[in-house]
Amino acid sequence: MPQPNRLSAWIPLIAAAMFIIGFLAGDLVNRENGPTAAQKKFQTILNLVRNEYVDEVNLDSLIEKTIPSLLTNLDPHSAYIPASDLQAVNEDLDGSFSGVGIQFMIDNDTIKVLEVITGGPAEKVGVLPGDRIVKVDGEDVAGIGITQEKVLQTLRGAKDSKVQLQIKRSNSKKPLTYTVVRGDIPVNTVDATYMASPGIGYIKVNKFGRTTYDEFFQGLSRLRREGAEDFIIDLRGNTGGYMEIAYMMANEFLAPGQTIVSTKGRDFNSSTHITANGTGSFRDSQVVVLLDEFSASSSEIFAGALQDNDRALIIGRRSFGKGLIQRQSVLPDSSAIRLTIGRYYTPSGRSIQKDYSNLSVYEHDILDRYQRGEMFSADSIKLNTDLKYTTLNGRTVYGGGGIMPDIFVPNDTSGISSYYINVANAGLLQRYAFDYVDDNRDVLRQASNVDELLALLPGDDALLRQFVLFASRNGIPARWYYINISHDLIVNQLKALIARDALGYGAYFEISNSDDVNVKRAIEELLKGNAAFPIMPIQPAAAQQADDTPPR
Numbered sequence: 272m273p274q275p276n277r278l279s280a281w282i283p284l285i286a287a288a289m290f291i292i293g294f295l296a297g298d299l300v301n302r303e304n305g306p307t308a309a310q311k312k313f314q315t316i317l318n319l320v321r322n323e324y325v326d327e328v329n330l331d332s333l334i335e336k337t338i339p340s341l342l343t344n345l346d347p348h349s350a351y352i353p354a355s356d357l358q359a360v361n362e363d364l365d366g367s368f369s370g371v372g373i374q375f376m377i378d379n380d381t382i383k384v385l386e387v388i389t390g391g392p393a394e395k396v397g398v399l400p401g402d403r404i405v406k407v408d409g410e411d412v413a414g415i416g417i418t419q420e421k422v423l424q425t426l427r428g429a430k431d432s433k434v435q436l437q438i439k440r441s442n443s444k445k446p447l448t449y450t451v452v453r454g455d456i457p458v459n460t461v462d463a464t465y466m467a468s469p470g471i472g473y474i475k476v477n478k479f480g481r482t483t484y485d486e487f488f489q490g491l492s493r494l495r496r497e498g499a500e501d502f503i504i505d506l507r508g509n510t511g512g513y514m515e516i517a518y519m520m521a522n523e524f525l526a527p528g529q530t531i532v533s534t535k536g537r538d539f540n541s542s543t544h545i546t547a548n549g550t551g552s553f554r555d556s557q558v559v560v561l562l563d564e565f566s567a568s569s570s571e572i573f574a575g576a577l578q579d580n581d582r583a584l585i586i587g588r589r590s591f592g593k594g595l596i597q598r599q600s601v602l603p604d605s606s607a608i609r610l611t612i613g614r615y616y617t618p619s620g621r622s623i624q625k626d627y628s629n630l631s632v633y634e635h636d637i638l639d640r641y642q643r644g645e646m647f648s649a650d651s652i653k654l655n656t657d658l659k660y661t662t663l664n665g666r667t668v669y670g671g672g673g674i675m676p677d678i679f680v681p682n683d684t685s686g687i688s689s690y691y692i693n694v695a696n697a698g699l700l701q702r703y704a705f706d707y708v709d710d711n712r713d714v715l716r717q718a719s720n721v722d723e724l725l726a727l728l729p730g731d732d733a734l735l736r737q738f739v740l741f742a743s744r745n746g747i748p749a750r751w752y753y754i755n756i757s758h759d760l761i762v763n764q765l766k767a768l769i770a771r772d773a774l775g776y777g778a779y780f781e782i783s784n785s786d787d788v789n790v791k792r793a794i795e796e797l798l799k800g801n802a803a804f805p806i807m808p809i810q811p812a813a814a815q816q817a818d819d820t821p822p823r
Contacts, residue, residue, distance in 0.1 A: 338608075346611050347627050347634070348595050354605040359423075364480040364512050368458065369430040371451045373398065374776075375422065378702050381405075381413045382422055385705070385772055391456060396449040398438065400772065401709040405446060406437035428453050441709060457482070460512075463505075463780035464490035468794045472499030475780055479512030479569040484519040491523070491553060501557035501802070503793045504573075505780075507587060511568025514596065514615070521576040523551040524558055524583070529618070529663075531576045534596055536613025541596070557802040558583035559793040562674060564637050564646070567591035574674045575617030581664040584802040585676045587789050589645070589652060592636075592673035594624030619660035621670030646682040664805045677806075678796065683788045686760030690753035694742050700761070703741050704768035715773045721781045724770055731762045738765055759786065 306314070320328055335353065342349040352360055362368040372391020373384050382404040387394045405413045407425050428434065430453060438447040460476060460483040467473035472494030476487060491502065514532075521531045527549025534543045560574045560583050571590050577583035594616075597609040616622055627633040644651040658670035669675055694700060708715060711727075718724035728734060735758060739749050754761070763786045770778035784790040796802055 342608065342610075343630070346595060347630060348593065348597055348609070349611045350597075350609045352599075352607045352609065357601075357605060357607050362458065364478065365458070368427060368456055369432075369453050370427040370456045371398075371434060371436070371453060372456045373426070375404070376701060376705065377417065377419060377422065378698065378705065380416060382417070383705055386775060388456060392451045392454045393436075393449075396451055397447075398436065398449055398451070399440070401441065401705075401712060402447075403439040404436055405439050406435075408435050409437075430454060459486065461486040461490050463777035464494060465777065465781045466494065466497055466499060467503060467784065467790060468798070470498060470500045471503065471794055471797050472497070472501070473503045473505065473780075473784065473790065475505040475777075476509055478509055479514075479516040479520075481513065481516075483512070483516045487520055488523065488552075495553075501559075501797045502553070503559045503561065503790065503797070504583075505561045505790075506566045506570040506574065507561050507563040507789070508565045509567075509570040510565060510591070511570055511593065514569055514572060517569040517572040517576075518545050521573050522547045523553045524556070524577060525551060525580055526554060529580050529582075532572050532615050532617065533620075534613045534615045536596070538612060541598075541613040555804075557797050557800070557804075559797060559802050560585050561789050561793060562587040562590045562676060564588055564591060564640060564673075566674075567593040571623055571674050572615060572617075575621075575623060578668065578674065578677070579618035579621075579660075579662045581662050581666065581805040584678065584793075584796055584806060585674060586678045586793050586796070587676050587680055588682070589640075589675055590623070590673040592623055592625030592671075594622045617660075617668075617670075619662055619668060621658065621660045621668060623670055623673050625672040647684075648681065649679040652679075662806075664807065666806070666808045678792065680789050680792055686757050688753035688756040690747070690750050691757040691760060693747050694761075697742075697745070697747060699742050699745055699747065700738075700764050701768055702745070703738050704765060704772055706741075707769055708772040712773075715769075718773065721770055721774065721778050724773055724778070725766065725782075728766065728769065731758075734765055735762055 317330075321330065338351040342351050359368075371393045372388035373393050374386035374388070376383050376385055384393075384398060384400055384402040384404065386400055387398055403413070405411065412422070412425065426434065432453050434451050434453060436449050436451060438449060440447055458480060460478045460480045461474060462477050463473065463475040465473055472491070474487065474490045474494070476483060491499075494502065518531050525531065525547035527547055529547045531545040531547060533545065534541060536542055558577060560577060562570065562574055562585060566574070566587075567590065571593065574583070574585055574590065578585050594614050595611045596613040596615055598612045599607050599609045601607045614622055614624060625633070625636065632639075640646060643653075645653075652675070653672070654669050654675070655671040656669070660668050660670060662668055666677075714727060715724065718727055729737065735754070738761065739754060743749055763783060767779045767782040770782050
């Protein structure tokens with residue numbers, strides 16, 4: 272390979288390093304003694320590249336491309352956010368964005384409207400669930416291979432700006448055209464709130480955003496009015512968000528003075544000790560928190576605070592293991608960096624951050640857990656027994672790699688067959704549910720809740736036969752041996768997806784959780800009173816697993 276091409280591979284990294292060091296350590300450059308020897312060295316290299324490199328170099332472009340890899344070499348969670356992405360990244364946690372107000376899916380290269388947000392701009396002009404969007408501002412969006420990201424870019428925009436949607440509707444021979452004035456659309460972070468059993472409320476939190484505490488508190492309060500005394504808080508798949516939201520949520524369950532979390536960093540402002548203030552409204556309720564391998568960061572702060580204070584029973588699988596704190600700083604060009612500034616520690620003093628000295632190992636940790644059987648057997652969990660801590664009441668917990676559940680429940684593979692995998696991977700479950708709701712919308716709109724909806728659906732066997740015929744027409748032949756293995760799983764998923772499309776996202780969990788082994792175990796433990804405060808020492812976490820769900 273010619274020498275100039277080899278140089279081009281490392282010169283951008285040097286340029287990026289020069290930029291980052293100059294920005295983050297600018298105070299050193301301005302000291303009376305002038306720049307350090309290392310900074311002079313980088314400046315010299317930068318000048319050589321600019322003035323003598325064989326090809327003309329666009330340093331701005333090279334810096335933009337290489338900053339992410341530079342930050343990755345610090346730790347796995349320090350990150351660079353380009354200016355073009357910053358608004359979308361922040362909207363995900365800030366609680367709202369400006370758009371038209373629909374939930375959609377892309378099926379057969381067509382944008383299909385799943386849900387129209389009540390009171391949103393699209394509802395005000397007459398867009399309905401089941402509509403197909405074929406043009407946006409006169410440009411075709413159907414049959415062109417449009418992506419999810421492109422749809423979001425197209426439908427979102429500045430508040431009060433207008434976008435024209437051309438709609439194809441099943442009961443109209445001609446396309447319908449609506450002009451929608453974009454407005455503020457709330458980003459809901461609580462997916463479901465319902466009574467899982469008499470006296471037991473269930474609440475699913477998908478992230479820790481600006482509005483999460485308000486949604487969470489309102490959900491708990493509504494469940495209490497409906498008769499809930501105890502609660503299941505589902506944080507599975509919740510990758511985190513704002514730490515202060517986790518503090519506020521944990522405060523609802525803790526006694527005054529109990530530690531929620533402590534943080535330590537090089538900067539004095541990064542070192543804190545957060546305690547409950549005693550204003551919590553649910554301090555007498557039993558609590559179960561559900562975790563899995565994708566529960567991270569703020570999810571682990573919340574779960575760790577309740578576990579270490581013997582205030583909640585943790586059920587599920589070992590959490591992700593992210594105990595690093597990032598602070599976002601906006602750069603002069605409106606891009607940003609999220610830089611790790613500290614570590615957090617649970618009330619017992621443990622850090623749950625897993626080792627990241629080898630970034631490749633860190634990135635493949637979840638896959639490695641599956642391969643060594645951790646998701647199916649508690650005996651396969653690797654514990655760092657050198658990092659042993661005790662909870663308020665003397666239970667043993669471990670640091671250095673996520674929150675260990677008090678009761679391990681293996682990944683449930685019952686009902687999964689090659690047929691189920693094929694129809695799921697092809698998206699046929701979602702497509703069938705959408706078409707079923709679209710074809711029966713007049714009947715299904717009579718239902719105001721899940722029970723009423725289920726009463727309107729065909730029997731389980733009839734629903735399954737209809738789906739198998741639909742799948743056959745779409746390239747997945749019937750294989751009844753495997754279909755019968757997956758009978759209950761397919762039927763449950765179809766009902767849940769139909770409920771989602773007919774009643775809203777929360778209805779999906781209300782049905783799908785009826786066969787969820789983690790939710791079932793949580794209800795069982797709450798009914799036995801095993802989550803009553805203070806929780807007494809039980810079997811070692813790594814040795815206990817659900818009695819009714821043997822590893823497969």
